[in-house]
Amino acid sequence: MVKREYDLERRTLVFAKSVLRLCKKLPGDIINREIVSQLIRSSGSVGANYREANDALSKKDFNHRIKITRKEAKETEYWLELLREGNPGHVDEINELLSESIELKKILSSIADKASRALSVVGS
Numbered sequence: 001m002v003k004r005e006y007d008l009e010r011r012t013l014v015f016a017k018s019v020l021r022l023c024k025k026l027p028g029d030i031i032n033r034e035i036v037s038q039l040i041r042s043s044g045s046v047g048a049n050y051r052e053a054n055d056a057l058s059k060k061d062f063n064h065r066i067k068i069t070r071k072e073a074k075e076t077e078y079w080l081e082l083l084r085e086g087n088p089g090h091v092d093e094i095n096e097l098l099s100e101s102i103e104l105k106k107i108l109s110s111i112a113d114k115a116s117r118a119l120s121v122v123g124s
Contacts, residue, residue, distance in 0.1 A: 008107065009054065012047030015100055019043040019076075022093055031086050039079035045072040046104060063115040070112050073105040 017120075023036045049069040056062035078099055084094040 009047065009051055012050050012104065015097070015104065016044045016047050018097060018100075022090065022097060024088055026083075026090065032083070035079055035083050039076065039083060042072050042079060043101075045067055045069075046076060046101075046108075050108075059115070059119055061074065063112070063119055066108060066112045066115055070108040072107060073108055077101045077105060082091040 016105065019039060023040060026032045026036065040116065046069055049065055049072055053065035055061050056065055057121055077098065080094055080098045084091055
């Protein structure tokens, strides 16, 4: 079992780096090139957008940015599922990353839900 980071900024960075390391190992065929391009963008975007959310100027801004972060995590999950289909020799490593992307998505969903509830209380 993998020890998980509690510092989400660090954890998302470690996740994006792990995706990069995996992508370097994959064959450079036309299918992988397209999927890898999208996957690298979305996995890096999770951490970048999370950092942006942490530097938000208001609660509304934070709420908006954290929702974008969650969307990027969901997109990353999608690309990992496609990558797994095309790379049966790397299934274990992809599954580990997929598991982490799902866990990040759940954490970000929880944060987004709490932020939305906090905004609705303030707006009432």
